[in-house]
Amino acid sequence: MADYLFYWTTDQLAKAIALGRLPHAGSEQFSRVKRGDRVWIVGRLNGAPELLTVGYIDVASILSAKSAQAEMARRVPGYTIWTASKHILASKDSECRTKRLSLAPLYGHLEFESRGTKTLELTDGHPKPQQLQTMRRLTSVASVVLRSHWREDGKVRRAARAAKRALDLDQLEAYRLTLVRLEQQAARALLLDGRTTATCDFCARVVPASLLVAAHIKPRSSCTKSEKRLVEVNVIGLCKLGCDDLFERGYVDVLDGVVVQGGAAPITPAIEKVLDGLTNRRVIGWTEQREAMFRWRRNSRKVETT
Numbered sequence: 150m151a152d153y154l155f156y157w158t159t160d161q162l163a164k165a166i167a168l169g170r171l172p173h174a175g176s177e178q179f180s181r182v183k184r185g186d187r188v189w190i191v192g193r194l195n196g197a198p199e200l201l202t203v204g205y206i207d208v209a210s211i212l213s214a215k216s217a218q219a220e221m222a223r224r225v226p227g228y229t230i231w232t233a234s235k236h237i238l239a240s241k242d243s244e245c246r247t248k249r250l251s252l253a254p255l256y257g258h259l260e261f262e263s264r265g266t267k268t269l270e271l272t273d274g275h276p277k278p279q280q281l282q283t284m285r286r287l288t289s290v291a292s293v294v295l296r297s298h299w300r301e302d303g304k305v306r307r308a309a310r311a312a313k314r315a316l317d318l319d320q321l322e323a324y325r326l327t328l329v330r331l332e333q334q335a336a337r338a339l340l341l342d343g344r345t346t347a348t349c350d351f352c353a354r355v356v357p358a359s360l361l362v363a364a365h366i367k368p369r370s371s372c373t374k375s376e377k378r379l380v381e382v383n384v385i386g387l388c389k390l391g392c393d394d395l396f397e398r399g400y401v402d403v404l405d406g407v408v409v410q411g412g413a414a415p416i417t418p419a420i421e422k423v424l425d426g427l428t429n430r431r432v433i434g435w436t437e438q439r440e441a442m443f444r445w446r447r448n449s450r451k452v453e454t455t
Contacts, residue, residue: 150185152292154259156281157192162203165190170244171204173221175214175233178284182237184208189295191252191281198275200256202299203247209240250299258294258380262286293338336363336384349388350434351396351408352427361386362393366442371449382438391423399450401427403443406435412450 155174157165165171171190182188189205212220217236221228224241239245252259256276261267263285269276287295340363341347347361348354364387369377376383387393395401399413400420408430416424 150187151183152187152189152287152295153182154191154281154285154287155188156278156284157190157203159192159194159196162190162192162194165203166247166249168225168247170246171206171239172224172241172244173217173228173230173236173238174206175217175231175236176284177233177235179211179233179235179237181284181286182208182211182235184211187292187296188237188284193278194249198273200252200269200276200281202250202252202295204245205299206237206239206245207243208237209243210238212236212238252295252298255294255298258291260288260291262288289343290338297338336380337361340384340386347386348433349390349392350385350432351387351392351401351430352390353430353433354388354390356388356390360389362389364393364396366439367445371445379438382436383442385432385434385439392427395423395427400424402447402450403432403435403440404447405440406432408432 155176155178174188174190186208187205188208189202191200191202193200210220214230214233214236217238218230220238221230230236253275256269256271259269266280270280271277337358340361341358345358346355347358349356349361363384366383366385367376372383387396392401399411400416401408401424402411403409408428410424410428
């Protein structure tokens with residue numbers, strides 16, 4: 150199964166929003182699409198530069214113009230398909246309800262399976278529509294990120310409405326945590342890339358995906374806006390068999406790509422034994438860009454202990 154971005158004009162988006170659901174689309178480009186694929190309908194509304202989606206079509210059937218017109222006339226009286234040789238339809242019981250959802254938070258994460266440009270090119274902070282004139286296939290990681298963004302938006306909206314009604318601190322905190330969970334899901338998706346097992350960057354043990362943590366080198370609360378977008382630089386995979394806790398609590402640090410002992414205390418015999426097996430190992434995911442994040446972490450710990 151694949152996920153695609155398919156660009157619609159403002160008029161097409163407005164009609165879909167008015168209908169309230171997405172049962173059908175037609176295009177000459179759909180020769181690549183297969184049953185089970187998901188086609189995301191994207192575009193811009195009212196002249197605004199922001200790219201948004203109004204929903205998706207989970208492809209249940211691929212029909213000719215004649216067959217598509219007959220089926221859509223049964224579902225929506227008066228519906229007229231547009232001229233195209235290929236038409237995709239969702240099953241009647243799985244038509245996506247439309248809503249307006251900004252894709253701006255995902256600009257840096259929408260990557261494409263392409264021989265050419267693999268990411269969105271931005272002008273004044275927003276994508277050029279020209280690069281979406283051809284339907285674009287998302288990478289598996291970008292598909293997970295976009296699907297999570299769509300699902301989590303519903304939860305965020307419900308939490309926000311509840312918080313607005315009650316001004317309840319607990320509900321406001323739930324709203325914040327929902328946003329954090331979305332980022333964590335994106336980070337894990339980037340690390341795992343669909344695998345069910347993964348290698349810890351510190352100890353090199355292969356563990357089930359459920360035992361791998363997407364660990365921030367520099368805490369998100371201390372990151373600048375630009376650093377928060379650098380998920381691939383600021384996140385490493387650490388196992389729950391000890392490496393994540395040891396790094397989080399300062400028992401180990403990273404210096405020039407090597408695991409070194411940190412300044413945390415106390416060092417019990419059990420901790421000393423674990424450190425003996427972990428220090429002086431090369432960090433699997435180390436890069437010069439990540440070294441800057443590790444340096445910040447080491448320096449912040451020095452400040453805490455002085």
